[in-house]
Amino acid sequence: MIRTLLRGRSAEVGTAHQVLADAAAARQCTVVVVSGEPGMGKTALLESMVAQAERTGYVVGAGKAEELDQISPMAPLLLALRSCRAPLLSADDFAALGPLFDQQLWLVDRLAATLEDRSQDAPLLVAVDDVQWADPLTLFALRLLPRRVATSPIVWLLTVRPDSPGVSELAAAVGRDVPVRHIELGPLSREAMLALAEDRLDRHPGPRLTRLLEGAGGNPFLAVELVEGLVNEALVDGEDLAPTGQKVPTRLRHALRGRMHGSRTGAWELLRVGAVLGDTFNVEDAAALLREPTTTLLPKLEDSVRDGLLLDDGHQVAFRHDLIREAAYEDLAPSARRVLHRSAAEHLLATGRSAVEAAHHLMVGATAGDRQAAGVLRHAAADVVPRTPTTAVNLITRAYKLLNPRDPLKLEVGQDVVDVFVHARRVQDAISAADELLHSAPDNETAARIQSQLARPLWDLGVDEELLARVDAALRLDGVSAPVHALLLAQRALALARGDDPETAREAGSAALMEAEQLGHRDARATALRALGHAATTDGRFAAALDHFQQVRALLGGLSQAGELVALGHLDRYEEARWGLADARRQAEEHGGAWEVPAFGWWQAALDLAAGRLDEAEAGALTIVGLAEDLQEYSYRVQAYSLLARIALLRGDHRQADRHLHEVRRWRRSEVRLGSAQGALAEALFLDASGNPAGAAHLLAAAADSPAALTRHTYSGYHAELPIIVRIARNADDPELARRAARLAELYAERNPEVPTIQGAAAHARGLVADDVELLDRAATLLRDSPRPLSRAMAVEDHGRVLLAHGHRDVAVEQLDLAWDTFVGLGATGEARRVQRRLQTAGVRRRRWLTTASRPRSGWPALTETERRVAVLIAEGRTNRAVAQALFLSPNTVGTHLRSIFGKLRVNSRVQLTRVVLEHA
Missing domain, CATH: 1.10.10.10 (Winged helix-like DNA-binding domain superfamily/Winged helix DNA-binding domain)
Incomplete structure (x- = not known):
């Protein structure tokens, strides 16, 4: 079949085979997308490429997506990875994926690590036919996997019908990091069609068959069917062939029916x-x-x-x-199809097949009022929601629409709809579905449950006011059961926890905790403890916050939660926070977990920035930006761009900072409130650095009234930012803002007497307000024990500046030199240049100032220290996962470093990278 169907395809076959040769020689990843209408020979080209790959030393896995199997998560891809004689995915590897199906990014990362390992010995070809029918999880994996293994010799071969939206998006996403070769199979020429017929007939076709072939639209499969059917005369007379398109050609239906007649x-x-x-x-x-x-x-x-x-x-x-x-x-006929699909579903269920297997038939065959079908679709949605929430959404919404408005089951299924939307992170859809249910006037118990379902997504969005309003409305209802009431009380405390009145939030949390403990309601107790932890964080009582969050972990078990890690950071316990974060990430990768992957990256990047590791923080933030696109989960996008803008400002690159802030401004209104707060701080710093301190002060004016107000502006390490706010206020000639920020810093110091950063920040802020040399000296001394070197350098700089203003030149120059050294050592060359200008104004000259030139943009000197370590480990033959373990990074961050390394060194494979590393070893 390959020989005939590939008539006229020599150029396409040559291109496909050349891709295999090039990928193996360069040891780099490539994606091949073969597109064409049905019958144009896509599968035949795939088979040709598979055969060529096997002849040239590739390990090959091939699978096929089925139109009626789109509910089975990742079935075609897993078939490809398990189908060959030496499966690309061993039985043990396959079993280890089980717990990760509800953590899609961990699942992809595990597959990427396995494929990367296998490709060390021989190049791989992973072929998936008919990708237009692939399920959402397969499309997700195919969009991410090639980019995860971009530096490995793996060829991904995908066949697809034209204009398939999911595949177009897939190719566009992959193309940012991996070469994508498009092979389009159009209609065959007249000569190729005649040659194809001659292959089958062993003679040149006669006039009538020639006319039929000319009317076949260049479709090789249709031509073969016409030839092999020997052209039934009764069907061909006076009838034109329909052109090939989305519908099956009329001629083919007639020809096939005629052959079987x-x-x-x-x-x-x-x-x-x-x-x-x-x-x-x-x-x-x-x-x-x-x-x-x-x-x-x-x-x-x-x-x-x-x-x-x-x-x-x-x-x-x-x-x-x-x-x-x-x-x-x-x-x-359409009615016949529907009846047969409904019968197929009944038969499958009667013979013990699962609800998922019957679901596709019911999606087509069920009609309004089909209660049984709705129940089956509901069970199918529950089965697939942990693995493919998008599929579950389609199933549960179809089940809901099947039910009559007065059916008592409709309200029950409607609550499932809300849950599935929440699980799929389609928050606005969840809210709309919940409001539709509430509009139907359910009983009070059900109404309270529905409002409670929305608590987590509303909290994640940062819309605490709406959360509070909904919970209060539910608590006013009569006849609500004790467990639901306890959970609502805890959710109310959570809604208050980030507000302006932490004391009220603390009281609400304590009352909720007491009621939950009396009932033995674990979820309500955990929610109340979280509320108390967040209220304590908002109030600047970080030791109490840590205690509450640790109680949550003791109650629920499992991973460290975000609040616990944040509290450790606020208490200057950075190493504990880093180890906790690394352990949580590792456990989630191995066993699955409840955290969204970008959260890990965000807290790691925030800790790195606080600790002065600018390069690592930048790589982490860039990883978050990539993950946001990968997951289409944008909760941390604004935070990441805000952090990138701050790093650019520290380096003195205002143009780059403005580019990052453009993304912040673009997305800020649509993102969670806390992300918008990060953007506000970054914007204020940019305005001040750009000569508009008044605008910066105005932006931060509300941030110095209370811990709660400041929380809304910075959220991570906000107490350490107060001296910066005082600096901006002084530049803007706004003494009132400066005094308010200093008073707030003192409040933090009173509540956290054992934390050097907080004590030092308070002394620093007071010293700036008073222009007090002794206070600034004390600040610099206190911050020697702080894990925040940028804060320490800023305090030393301000100490030197005030000393210089008071006429103590020698001591001032010593302090300014120390600040300059620290900034340069951290890569904060923008800060170093400011200090340098101050020293130059004082008449100081240093030959070493020449070293503050920006790092080159290309070549080995352009690599950061971490990038060099990654490059050396890759050159030693280690996989991304092994490098990640060696450097305590995530595999995604290693991938970010590698993309940066390849760009700076202008290489596109590990082989080329190894040569460069050896030149500089």
Whole structure:
């Protein structure tokens, strides 16, 4: 079949085979997308490429997406990875994926690590046919995996029908990091069609067959069917061939029906029923739909196999080509299709098949009021929601729409709709669905449960006011059960926890905790403890916050929670926070976890910035930006761009800072409130650095009234930023703002007497307000024990500046030199240049100031220290995962470093990178 269907495809075959040769030689990843209408030879080209890959030393895995199997998560990709003689995914590797199906990014990372390991020994070809039918999880994995293994010799071969939206987005996303080769299979030329017919007939086609072939639209499969059917004269006279397109050509349906018409077995009916069951089916299921004994179906099967329409491997029957199945399917009247799909679902369920297997048929075959179908779809949604929430959304919403408005089950299924939307992070849809249910006037208990369902997404969005309003409305309802009441009380405390009155939040949390403990309600107790932890954080009582968050972990077990890690950072316990973060990430990778992946990256980047590790913080923030696009989960996008803007300002790159802030301004209004707060601080710093301190002061005016107000502006390490606010206020000639910020710094110091950063920040802020040399000296001394070197350098700089202003030149120069050294050592060259200008104004000259020039943009000197370490480890032959473990990074961050390294060194493979590393070893 390959030989004939590939007639006229020599250029395309040559391109495909060259990709294999180039990828193996360069040891780099490549994606090949083969597109074309049905019957144009996509599968034949795939088979040719698979055969060539096996001949040239590739390890090959191939799978196929099925139209009726889009509910099974990642089925075609897992088939490809498990199908070859030496599976790319071993049985043990496959079993280890089980806990990760509800953590899609961890799942992809685990697969990437496995494929990267396998590609060390031989290049790999992973082929997936008919990607247009792939389920959402497969599309997600195919969008991410090539980029995760961009530096490994892996070729991804995907065949697809034209204009498939998911595949177009996939190729666009992959193309940012990996070469994508598009091979489009258009209609064959007239000469190629005639040659194809001659291959089959062993003679040149006659005039009538030539005319038929000319009308086949250049479709090689249709041409073969016409030739092999020997052109039934009764069907061809006076009838034009329909052009090939989204619908099956009319000629093919007629030709196939005509070929089967002479059979006394009624084989065409078998094909039509089989088409309802899918690309593959078993004889028993077909017999059940035809209501015939299995034995009477065998002659029909034999005729279909003999005529080359079906393939039979002894276990399953499969259509030889999608066009055959589609021709048979479209030959059914729409009502007949619906009835057969409904019958297929009933049969599958009656014979012990799962709700998921029956779901596709019910999506097509169920009609309004079909309560049984709604129940099956509901169970199917519950089965798949941990792995593919997008699929679950389609199933549960269909189940909901099937039910009559007055059906008591509709309210119950509606609550499932809300839950599934929440799980899929479609918060606005969840809110709309909940409001629709509430509009139907449910009983008070149900109404309270519905409002409670929205608590977590509303909290994550940062819209605490709406959360509070909804919970209060539920608490006013009569007859609400004690467990729901306890959970609502805890959620109310959580809604108050980030507000302007932490004391009220603390009282609400304590009352909620007491009620939850009396009932033994674990979830309500955990929520109340979280509320107390966040209220303590908002109030600047970090030791108390840590205690509450640690109680949550003791109660629920599992991973460190975000609040606990943040509290450790506020208490200057950075190493504990870093180890806790690394441990949480590792456990989530191995066993699955409740955290969203970008959260890990955000807190790691924030800790790195606080600790003065600018390069690592930048790589972490860039990783978050990439993950936001990968996951289409944008909760941390504004924070990441804000952090990148601050790093650019520290380096003195105002143009780059402005570019990052453009993204902040673009997305700030649509993101969570806390992300917007990060953007406000970055914007204020930019305005001050750009000569507009008044604008910066105005932006921060509300941030110095209380810990709660400041929380809304910075959220991470905000107490350490207060001296910066005082600096901006002084530059803007706003003494009142400066005094308020200093008073707030003192409040933090009173509540955290054992934390050097907080004590030093208070002394620093007071010293700036008073222009007091002794206070600034004390600040610099206190901050020697702080893990925040940038804060220490700023305090030393201000101490030197005031000393200089008071006439103590020698001591001032010593302090300013120390600040300059620290800034340069941290890579904060923008800060160093400011100090340098101050020293130059004082008449100081240093030859070493020349070293403050910006790092080169390309070549080995352009690499950061971490990038050099990554490059050396990669050159030693380590995988991304091994490098991540060695450097205590995430695999995603290693990938970010590698993309940066490749760009700076202008290489595109590990082999080329190794050569560069050896030159500089």
